[in-house]
Amino acid sequence: MSCNPAAANRRIKSYVLRQGRITPAQKKALTEYLQRYAIRAGASPLDLNEIFGRSAPRVLEIGAGSGEFTLCEAALHPENDYLAAEVHAPGIGRLLQGIAAGGLTNIRVIDQDVVVALQGLIPEDALDQAMIFFPDPWPKQRHHKRRLINREFLDLLVTRMRAHGRLYLATDWQELAEEIRTLGDAHPRLWNLAGPGYFAPRPAWRPETRFERRGKRLGHEVYDLVYCLR
Ligand SMILES: C[S@@+](CC[C@H](N)C(=O)[O-])C[C@H]1O[C@@H](n2cnc3c(N)ncnc32)[C@H](O)[C@@H]1O
Numbered sequence: 001m002s003c004n005p006a007a008a009n010r011r012i013k014s015y016v017l018r019q020g021r022i023t024p025a026q027k028k029a030l031t032e033y034l035q036r037y038a039i040r041a042g043a044s045p046l047d048l049n050e051i052f053g054r055s056a057p058r059v060l061e062i063g064a065g066s067g068e069f070t071l072c073e074a075a076l077h078p079e080n081d082y083l084a085a086e087v088h089a090p091g092i093g094r095l096l097q098g099i100a101a102g103g104l105t106n107i108r109v110i111d112q113d114v115v116v117a118l119q120g121l122i123p124e125d126a127l128d129q130a131m132i133f134f135p136d137p138w139p140k141q142r143h144h145k146r147r148l149i150n151r152e153f154l155d156l157l158v159t160r161m162r163a164h165g166r167l168y169l170a171t172d173w174q175e176l177a178e179e180i181r182t183l184g185d186a187h188p189r190l191w192n193l194a195g196p197g198y199f200a201p202r203p204a205w206r207p208e209t210r211f212e213r214r215g216k217r218l219g220h221e222v223y224d225l226v227y228c229l230r
Pocket of ligand 1: 014133
């Protein structure tokens with residue numbers, strides 16, 4: 001994946017920024033807390049030990065939405081540090097509200113395209129776990145190129161993860177789940193813990209998020225995948 005900023009700008013993005021409804025409270029949270037909790041891509045990778053003020057296991061949530069997973073896990077696991085990547089302003093606002101309300105010191109927000117952040121911000125071998133829960137599926141054939149998870153993306157992500165780290169994924173779209181499993185199973189650095197060609201049991205600790213509830217309401221089955229980094 002290219003590190004050239006011009007090439008990065010040309011890349012087809014996995015999201016479309018719409019003028020979604022933002023509540024006054026979310027707006028206030030963005031004004032009051034974004035500066036404090038957001039970390040942004042610079043010219044070189046960040047020193048995460050300096051940012052969090054300690055050395056600790058690091059978890060990245062990609063497409064955190066309003067932060068249901070990260071807020072819950074960060075409160076339950078103060079021994080870990082969490083990075084939550086999200087581009088949708090109302091979601092970021094809710095996440096910031098949650099961080100401030102919970103007095104959580106172990107979360108930082110990446111309010112930009114996670115691909116750009118992985119390229120310029122997150123150092124190599126920095127992550128113990130990465131989570132991608134209910135990524136936008138882009139189900140129409142003509143939108144397939146917008147899907148976040150492809151071989152190029154996995155190639156980049158695995159360089160930011162430590163050996164024996166874990167990559168957790170979940171989606172309620174069967175076709176997307178099968179596509180991700182095919183990509184993951186074929187990747188030389190990923191080992192499907194359920195066995196090649198199998199989905200994993202739902203991890204009991206994975207909190208139900210808004211998009212999982214939506215999938216269930218639509219009658220969709222939910223598919224989990226867990227990979228270990230070789
Ligand atoms: C369907 S939502 C799921 C949110 C949350 N994980 C959940 O389970 O409720 C997918 C989210 O991924 C975010 N997203 C998509 N592509 C992204 C990217 N390249 N960088 C950061 N966030 C992205 C979208 O803005 C959206 O909020």
